[in-house]
Amino acid sequence: MNNVNWESTRSLTPSPTRSSTAAQPKTQPGASFRDVLSAAAKSATNGWNVSQHAQQRLSQRGIQLSASDLDAMERAAKQAEQKGATNAYMVLGPSGFVVNLPSRTVVTAMENASNPIVTQIDSVVFVNRLDPNTGGFSIGDRPIR
Numbered sequence: 001m002n003n004v005n006w007e008s009t010r011s012l013t014p015s016p017t018r019s020s021t022a023a024q025p026k027t028q029p030g031a032s033f034r035d036v037l038s039a040a041a042k043s044a045t046n047g048w049n050v051s052q053h054a055q056q057r058l059s060q061r062g063i064q065l066s067a068s069d070l071d072a073m074e075r076a077a078k079q080a081e082q083k084g085a086t087n088a089y090m091v092l093g094p095s096g097f098v099v100n101l102p103s104r105t106v107v108t109a110m111e112n113a114s115n116p117i118v119t120q121i122d123s124v125v126f127v128n129r130l131d132p133n134t135g136g137f138s139i140g141d142r143p144i145r
Contacts, residue, residue, distance in 0.1 A: 047074070049105040054097070057109040063095050065106075069127075076127045077101050085123035092127040 048070050050058070058064070065073075073090055080088050081101050090097045091112060098107040098121060110118075118124075 047104055049103060051105055051107055054106045054108050061095075061109065061111060063109050063111070072127050073097070073099070074104075076125045077104065080123055080125045083123070085125070087121045088123040088125045089118045089121045090125045090127050 050065075069092060073092065076090060077088070077099065086101055087107075088099050088101055090099050094112055095109060096112050096115070096118065097109050098118065099105065100107055
């Protein structure tokens with residue numbers, strides 16, 4: 001009854017020329033979904049993990065971490081580790097983050113002014129950002145050389 005011209009129908013199978021392997025994350029054969037999801041989340045946060053508790057605090061307190069913030073935190077974390085730090089309070093502008101450096105995990109986030117006491121840390125790290133004019137680190141108006 002229905003005349004279908006099979007030659008004019010398109011295949012529903014994706015064409016190999018349209019699929020992009022560059023956008024797909026590299027995974028181990030047999031990797032679980034949880035492993036793949038964890039790897040994707042870690043690459044999206046520049047290798048940093050954010051605990052569920054920290055995610056709640058970031059949301060509650062309206063604190064946002066940009067990719068440049070995470071890059072600056074990574075540089076500061078490397079320097080702190082060289083001096084023996086393990087659990088640090090990283091000060092980034094008006095916000096502070098308790099961070100486990102070996103696992104690169106943000107444990108919690110807070111506003112410096114409303115939380116004057118921070119416990120269970122061995123170091124305080126003042127995170128400096130790159131000065132866009134000089135390309136070097138700066139604190140306030142003074143470049144660090």
